[in-house]
Amino acid sequence: MKKILYLLWLCGCGLLLRAQQPVHYWTFEGSELLNDQVVRKALNIKNYNAKVAPVKGIVGSGIESVFSDRLLVTNLLKPVRDLSDFTLELAFNGRQFMFTTFPKPDFRLNFSSGGINIRYTVKRKEKEAIENWTIPLKGAGVASYNNLVNRQWHHFVFTAQKSGSFEVWIDGKTDPTFTKKIESFDNWVIEGGDGLRLDAAIDELAFYTSALSSELIQQHAHELENGQHYSFRINPAVIARRKKLPQQESYTMDEKEFAPGYPDYTVQATEQLKQFPLPRYAPGISLPRNFPWMDITYLHRELPGDGGNGFGKINPKTAVQLTGELAENWNYYIELPTLRVDSATAQKRYSSPTEIFSSLIGYANKHPQLPAATVLMQVQNKPAQAGFDRTSPYVTAKNLSDKYYLRNKAGKPIVYNNKKWLNPFSSMDLVQQDALTSVFYLKQLARHLTRNINMINENGEWFGHKWPAQLLQQSPEVAACLKKSGMDYDRFNGWMHNRFDSVYKATILENIPWKNVTFTFYNVSAYNSAYWPQYSERIGTNSLFNGAPRSTPAFYPARPDNWRLASGPLNGYGTVAEGRKKEISLGVKFFAPFISAGWSLEEKNIRPAQWLGLLKSMVMLGADFFHVGYFNVTGKTGWPNGKGPNDPRGYIYQAAMPAYAQAIASQAWEFLDKGVLLEDPLSKEQRMPFAFAASASNHLVLVRKLDKKYLIYGTVQPSSNYKGNTVLEATTSITLEGKKISFNIRRQGSMYVLDLSGAQPVFYQLDGWHQYEHPYYWSKAVEIEAENVKYLTGLNLITEKGTAPENDFSDFATYVQMVPGKSIGVNIPKKRNGELSFSFSAKSANGNVSIIFKSASGTIRKTISSGDLKEITLTAADLHVLQLKPGERLNLGAENGNVLLDKLRF
Numbered sequence: 022m023k024k025i026l027y028l029l030w031l032c033g034c035g036l037l038l039r040a041q042q043p044v045h046y047w048t049f050e051g052s053e054l055l056n057d058q059v060v061r062k063a064l065n066i067k068n069y070n071a072k073v074a075p076v077k078g079i080v081g082s083g084i085e086s087v088f089s090d091r092l093l094v095t096n097l098l099k100p101v102r103d104l105s106d107f108t109l110e111l112a113f114n115g116r117q118f119m120f121t122t123f124p125k126p127d128f129r130l131n132f133s134s135g136g137i138n139i140r141y142t143v144k145r146k147e148k149e150a151i152e153n154w155t156i157p158l159k160g161a162g163v164a165s166y167n168n169l170v171n172r173q174w175h176h177f178v179f180t181a182q183k184s185g186s187f188e189v190w191i192d193g194k195t196d197p198t199f200t201k202k203i204e205s206f207d208n209w210v211i212e213g214g215d216g217l218r219l220d221a222a223i224d225e226l227a228f229y230t231s232a233l234s235s236e237l238i239q240q241h242a243h244e245l246e247n248g249q250h251y252s253f254r255i256n257p258a259v260i261a262r263r264k265k266l267p268q269q270e271s272y273t274m275d276e277k278e279f280a281p282g283y284p285d286y287t288v289q290a291t292e293q294l295k296q297f298p299l300p301r302y303a304p305g306i307s308l309p310r311n312f313p314w315m316d317i318t319y320l321h322r323e324l325p326g327d328g329g330n331g332f333g334k335i336n337p338k339t340a341v342q343l344t345g346e347l348a349e350n351w352n353y354y355i356e357l358p359t360l361r362v363d364s365a366t367a368q369k370r371y372s373s374p375t376e377i378f379s380s381l382i383g384y385a386n387k388h389p390q391l392p393a394a395t396v397l398m399q400v401q402n403k404p405a406q407a408g409f410d411r412t413s414p415y416v417t418a419k420n421l422s423d424k425y426y427l428r429n430k431a432g433k434p435i436v437y438n439n440k441k442w443l444n445p446f447s448s449m450d451l452v453q454q455d456a457l458t459s460v461f462y463l464k465q466l467a468r469h470l471t472r473n474i475n476m477i478n479e480n481g482e483w484f485g486h487k488w489p490a491q492l493l494q495q496s497p498e499v500a501a502c503l504k505k506s507g508m509d510y511d512r513f514n515g516w517m518h519n520r521f522d523s524v525y526k527a528t529i530l531e532n533i534p535w536k537n538v539t540f541t542f543y544n545v546s547a548y549n550s551a552y553w554p555q556y557s558e559r560i561g562t563n564s565l566f567n568g569a570p571r572s573t574p575a576f577y578p579a580r581p582d583n584w585r586l587a588s589g590p591l592n593g594y595g596t597v598a599e600g601r602k603k604e605i606s607l608g609v610k611f612f613a614p615f616i617s618a619g620w621s622l623e624e625k626n627i628r629p630a631q632w633l634g635l636l637k638s639m640v641m642l643g644a645d646f647f648h649v650g651y652f653n654v655t656g657k658t659g660w661p662n663g664k665g666p667n668d669p670r671g672y673i674y675q676a677a678m679p680a681y682a683q684a685i686a687s688q689a690w691e692f693l694d695k696g697v698l699l700e701d702p703l704s705k706e707q708r709m710p711f712a713f714a715a716s717a718s719n720h721l722v723l724v725r726k727l728d729k730k731y732l733i734y735g736t737v738q739p740s741s742n743y744k745g746n747t748v749l750e751a752t753t754s755i756t757l758e759g760k761k762i763s764f765n766i767r768r769q770g771s772m773y774v775l776d777l778s779g780a781q782p783v784f785y786q787l788d789g790w791h792q793y794e795h796p797y798y799w800s801k802a803v804e805i806e807a808e809n810v811k812y813l814t815g816l817n818l819i820t821e822k823g824t825a826p827e828n829d830f831s832d833f834a835t836y837v838q839m840v841p842g843k844s845i846g847v848n849i850p851k852k853r854n855g856e857l858s859f860s861f862s863a864k865s866a867n868g869n870v871s872i873i874f875k876s877a878s879g880t881i882r883k884t885i886s887s888g889d890l891k892e893i894t895l896t897a898a899d900l901h902v903l904q905l906k907p908g909e910r911l912n913l914g915a916e917n918g919n920v921l922l923d924k925l926r927f
Contacts, residue, residue: 040254041237043110045097049228050081065094066217067525072137076222078110079174079245083224089117094216097228098122102116104209105183108229110238112245114174115221116718122215124874130179134166134718137189139179143206152713154187154201156293159582159741162270163191164198167719167740167747174224177244180232190235195240208851220579225251239263258331263632275744277794278628279671285327286670288797290320292341293670296853297677298803299350301918302683304811304848308687309566311562311679312394312478312541314354314615314650317344318377320669320676332665337380351680353649354394354476355385359462363400363406367465379824382469387690392475395466397459397633399525400483404454407461414458416443416483417453418520425451427496437492445517446498449524456528463533473535478520478648481522481542486552487514511550522562539564541648543615547607548592548600552878556600557607566645572604573648574613579619581627582740586708586722590820594638594721602641605698614639615648616679621661624742629678630749630793634721634736634770636682637788641734642711642722643693645681645686677796685772688787688809689732696727716753720766724757729778731757749793752831763829769795773830776818782828783818785809785835807837807922812910813847819921832891836921839872844914849876850927851907859905860894860926866919873914878904883899885920892924 045057047064054075055064069089083634086093098107109120109130121129127142137156137474142149152637158166169175169191178190183206189199217223225245240259242249274283288296295349296725302308321340322333338539347353356377360367373380385393403412411418419441424449426434426441434441443451465475490510491905493499503513526540540560541563547556560570578584587596597614604612616636620625636647653666659666701713701724713722715735725732735753739746747768751809754763764773764784769791776783785808792799810816822833837845849857863872865885872883874895879902895903905911905927 030304032267036260036284037753039040040753041229041231041233042253042273043227043229043251045226045228046251048081049075049078049083049224049226054082054084067097068092068094069216071216078222078224079114079176080248080250083114085110085115085222086219087741089220091353092216092218094214095120096214096216096230096599097214098128098211099213106181106230106232107417108180108227108232108233110176110178110225110227110229110251112174112224113178113221114223114656115219117220120215120221121218122211122455123213125212125511126210128209128215132169132177134584136166136416139187141450142210143182143308144208144210145206146203149210150206152203155561156189156198157582158747159585159743160198160270161272161741162744163744164196164270164748165716165740165743168745170718172716173297174245176225178238178241179231180748182232183422185432186232186385188232190238190242190687193233193239193263193266194268194270198680199920201678206427210508222843227251236260238270246351251338260729270745273744274624276327277798278742279623279632279795280674281795282327283623283671286668287327287897288670289323289339290669290673291323291346291675293797294346296552296675297674298790298799298801299851299853300677301678301688301805302352302684302858303433303687303690306687306690308683309393309613309646310351310354310392310476311646311647311683312476312613313353314396314478314648315356316358316651316653317356317381318358319653319666320673321377321927322666322669324668324670326379326662326812335375335377335671337374337377337694340377341380341667344383347676348388348391349517350606351677352683353676353680354379354392355384355388356468357381357393357395357470357474359395359397359466361401361403361462362465364368364465368468371466371469380536381467382466386471389472390584392555392667393472394476394478395463396478397460397462397529398478398480399455400480402455402462404458405677409454409456409458411637414450414455416455418451421451427492428501429495430497433585435492435495436543437495442488443518443685444498446502449520452521452524453505453528453712456531457523459525460529460532463529467534467711474533474919475535475543476539477529478541479522479525481545484518484521487511488517490750508755511555513709518554519559519562522559526562539566541571541573543648544573544575546572546612547603548574548596549587550603555628556604560607566611566613570609572609572855574612574614576602576614576616576635578627579617579621580625581631581738581742581746581859582643584627584631584738584740594623594635594712595706595709597639599708600644602710604645611643611645611693613646613648614644615650617650618672618675618678619651620652620667620672621656623667626672628742629674629795629838630767630769631736631739632675632789633681634738634768635789636678636770637685637736638723640682640686640693640720641691641725641732641890643697644682645693645697646683649676649679651675661750674795674797677916681791682770685788689772689879692730692732696725699726699757701755713755715755717751720746720751720753722753722755724755724767729776731775731777733757733762733764733773733775735764735765736770737768739768749880760828761826763831765831768789775830779817782820784820784822784833785818786832801852801854803852803927805847805850805925805927806835807845807925810837810845810925813837815843816840816845833922836923837919838866838914838923839915841915841917844875845922846910846912849905849907849909849911857905857907857927858894859903860892861913862890862892862926863918864888864890864921864923866921868918868922870918870920871916872920872922873916874899874903875914876905877909878902882916
């Protein structure tokens with residue numbers, strides 16, 4: 022017995038030794054809400070008017086800040102400036118919190134959408150060092166910011182040791198990205214006080230003058246999960262249970278988001294595209310074709326075997342098949358490359374059967390009904406090939422006569438940033454000569470064509486950006502122009518670049534052998550106004566489409582985490598929206614962005630669902646067609662994979678997503694053509710114009726209004742391609758003209774119509790058939806919501822959603838109410854694989870009711886006898902009577918009562 026007692030005593034001593042007591046611990050319970058449980062230290066809310074309010078905490082109550090920009094003074098570090106180790110622990114529920122010293126940020130820990138950033142100042146051998154540690158939070162699970170701002174409580178611990186070991190734990194888990202080892206130091210450098218800034222609720226705030234052990238951290242996470250306050254002696258039973266759980270996140274890719282066979286692709290690009298479900302353009306709506314900037318000379322190449330490396334083989338037959346598929350089924354122009362070579366070389370390459378050019382020309386000549394397009398690159402022209410006296414473009418030349426350059430008061434060319442700058446008042450003949458060089462190349466192509474080129478795009482980057490005011494100020498001619506016109510330097514830049522571009526465009530269009538050719542330049546837009554020339558002077562630079570101007574910004578987010586704003590020249594949603602806000606105010610209703618989901622290794626590029634969701638945001642901003650780019654270019658370190666161009670099997674999905682988004686634009690055309698893009702007065706996202714304040718920071722929601730109808734779009738955006746970085750689908754809420762509206766949104770985007778014109782709200786989805794996977798894995802069946810068929814004249818839509826609040830559409834069903842004497846019509850779709858079948862989902866509104874199906878070949882009847890929703894599949898005999906043929910119309914009517922029709926499946 023004594024031996025047992027002695028062992029128990031030893032265990033107890035061990036547990037006591039492993040206990041760690043906090044210096045301060047706030048549970049935010051009781052009447053003295055802001056006093057801690059250890060020494061009754063009060064948090065200071067008076068100094069900076071940091072008002073707080075009690076909220077339901079993770080245990081009992083917590084607090085939240087009324088004003089997110091106010092400092093809640095804690096003074097945790099002040100009494101222990103020379104401490105060696107410390108731990109900050111808390112539970113949080115919200116978007117952002119910061120623990121910082123002030124007035125100097127000697128120590129600052131900031132949790133935000135940018136990740137976790139820790140700045141600290143330490144002293145080593147009497148020398149101070151300021152260092153930073155950033156955790157990006159682009160991983161999975163607790164290593165993902167998206168998962169930590171989900172309106173749930175999370176446990177957060179930061180430990181710091183003088184030995185140089187730092188750790189972060191969230192919800193009882195750490196991660197390789199959550200640990201850091203630096204050179205040891207003598208002491209912290211901390212002056213002044215410290216405090217918290219909160220855009221979040223907090224609870225269970227504790228501070229220790231030691232590094233909390235991993236066992237106690239996990240125990241605290243367990244206690245919070247079970248609604249208990251922290252205890253400070255280790256409970257072996259809890260630790261045993263916690264150790265069975267993974268302490269780190271796993272990082273994997275979802276193979277369904279990549280092309281078949283990933284990472285060793287097994288299906289060639291052209292064959293993949295033929296297996297994708299076709300986009301569903303609304304009948305009767307004609308949108309401009311998408312411009313192919315993907316370079317067919319690379320896009321068509323088939324690499325051998327599973328995976329494959331290298332450049333792939335040039336195959337004229339495959340190039341024609343892919344071009345035809347894009348032009349006939351995906352609303353693209355035929356891509357005809359224009360060679361920038363001398364006459365003899367052009368003749369040889371355009372007519373050689375071993376190259377793809379003659380085959381593409383042959384296809385274009387045989388299909389004059391399909392518009393064709395080509396790309397020009399002024400800065401890559403060689404005027405000597407066209408009979409001029411230069412081997413490089415005139416506009417980039419630095420050894421021309423002085424009259425062609427901006428000159429100073431002494432009449433000498435201005436040298437700014439080690440170069441001379443063209444004079445916009447006298448250099449148009451140079452621009453014309455460059456344009457005539459482009460005409461020379463186009464005419465070489467024209468000799469082999471028996472039809473028109475319909476659209477030309479010029480890469481147009483020779484000037485690139487605004488000319489600096491410091492440069493322009495040195496020119497008396499510019500000063501005189503400004504004085505006479507009343508322009509400032511921004512407007513002058515826009516005027517000048519429009520002059521250069523317009524002369525170039527006009528010279529080409531006047532000298533090529535085709536008429537009615539539309540012409541666009543890359544990046545003529547109002548975004549990045551500090552960098553690009555003023556758009557108000559450039560509205561007429563691009564050709565008109567259907568009588569209206571188009572801007573052409575670049576939407577190249579390139580990687581998942583860059584979807585919001587911009588990283589250098591890689592622009593996300595917010596940057597494009599900033600430009601669109603200005604363009605819309607100038608009356609530019611539609612635009613045609615240059616787009617790409619990335620051209621790096623596929624693991625880094627934006628995956629299909631996220632890309633489709635983002636392209637729908639462009640549709641909401643007014644995109645009615647796209648310049649679709651993919652750039653197989655080398656960088657300073659060579660090709661992205663170190664071997665050769667990227668495998669088209671991996672990125673062919675980028676050709677399909679724009680057409681899916683454009684097809685949805687056709688379904689919602691009335692809203693885009695006549696509706697108004699709304700702004701949310703409740704949004705705090707100043708750099709995200711038109712984005713509504715939604716339930717999470719990665720919920721991108723936009724709304725258009727037309728009379729009493731609304732087009733509502735939303736997408737859940739991930740910040741990395743790791744599986745589990747964020748959910749695939751979520752319920753979000755917005756406030757729309759005083760009403761709280763709740764609905765589901767998906768990664769691939771969800772587009773809804775909310776109709777408030779009747780006695781009861783009607784809510785229905787336009788794109789429910791879009792899936793999150795790579796389109797190769799999408800359903801082969803063609804499922805159409807009945808409310809989305811084209812011909813519904815005189816029939817009502819009914820939305821049912823159970824007992825949910827009035828404007829909560831997170832669980833709803835919408836039906837077409839079919840009544841005797843009226844019919845609906847649906848165009849029978851083209852199905853990519855297999856024979857057409859047909860089924861429908863419907864329910865009777867009043868007893869036994871018949872539905873009549875009438876095609877050009879015959880009529881059948883089906884009886885609905887139940888009030889419950891049923892799916893009925895037509896038999897082989899029924900299909901034999903109807904003889905369904907793609908493109909023909911199938912009419913449906915009700916007999917003997919009303920039917921609520923839900924879905925049609927072919």
